[in-house]
Amino acid sequence: MKRRSLPVAAAFAATAALLLTACGGDDSSSKTSDEIAGADTGTTGKSPSPAATATASVQRPEVKLPEDVTNTFDSWKTGDATKDAVLADASRRIDALAYAITRGDPDEPVLGFYYKDDALLGAADWVQEFVKAKKSMTGETRYFKPNVNVYEEDKATLTYCSFEGEAFVKDRKTGKAEKTPVTDNSYLLYSTRLEKSDKGVWQTAALNSERGNDACTP
Template sequence: MTATAALLLTACGSGGSSSKDNNKIAGADTNGTKTSASPSPSSDDGAGRPKITLPGDVQDVFEGWKAGDPKTDPVLADAERRIDATNYALSQANPDEPSLGFYYTGDALVGAAQWVKQAKDAGVVLTGTTRYFNPRVNIYAANSATLSYCSFEGRAYEKSRKTGKINKDPVTNDSYLLYTTRLEKNDKGVWQTNALRSDRGNKACTP
């Protein structure tokens, strides 16, 4: 994987929590698993969530992100929207994308904006499909939660903004990442990510 591709596809924020469960995932490319794709999940709770619609060449696929639990599903839904917001900002090369500030806060927001700016400065945008799976939520206080999840980014690529050329790297264990995040629910009821870490090639996510 090229240095630019690693820059584009891996978000590293400060102050993240580490996953407590690093058991290997059997069959990461699961069959028969329900998936959801962008646009982001809708919400009518009055929080004013921005509508995020990814461009046609970018797709986020979420496996197992609706557990049917009224406590954890809102955390998962806002985390899904945060991921879509990030990838939308990457696809547009726009570190000032307003939805970033809606779903990130604190150091995580600073890190996300810097990450998008670095990709912009490198002259690349995101294209392709990213798969997110095995989410695990821990609500440890009324307005505080941690979320870990895996991603497969071997079908997501960097594309030159100038030429449109797509750089495709071979799929390896480094195409799989473990993300660990911390979220806080704000006064509007939005679960904002305030810390995020990623670990490329983590055995909890590789097949």
């Protein structure tokens, strides 16, 4: 599979700074949220991970994160069955990338289950940057303010925020976390486009992110 470098790849190798574009794609301030159509971000409040609660007929691969890696999803349910299915697979996609990073495997099959097209290339390339730098990840990332727009039967957009102030790059050999201070750049706004596969899985086909966006910062 041919991979394309992410704009942040060189910066990561040089600084080992905050991780997440680790949720899976482009972290470029020049790519704003309106490049992928979506509604305004929603409300906060905590709810269980939809990956654990949503029902689905499709048999999905098991993804178990290490004990020191946690993804928390706040208000990640709407009560609408279709929107909740989108959110469930989006959360599984986020877990899948963390899983591939901690395993150090850019060709981890679970990535292709939840990503496609440019988003898949970007996710695999980002995992490869961790592998080359001999790094992994640790800590907790919180995802909040999701907003879903199902604009066709098999197409949707999703915007959401993340807080990475308690998630860090970790040296793979020593296990030491490279902690960084919390700033506005610890908050990201993600804009994604998803397409429903023939198997019924909502796959992320495009993903942009912007650090320090006012929609996500306190």
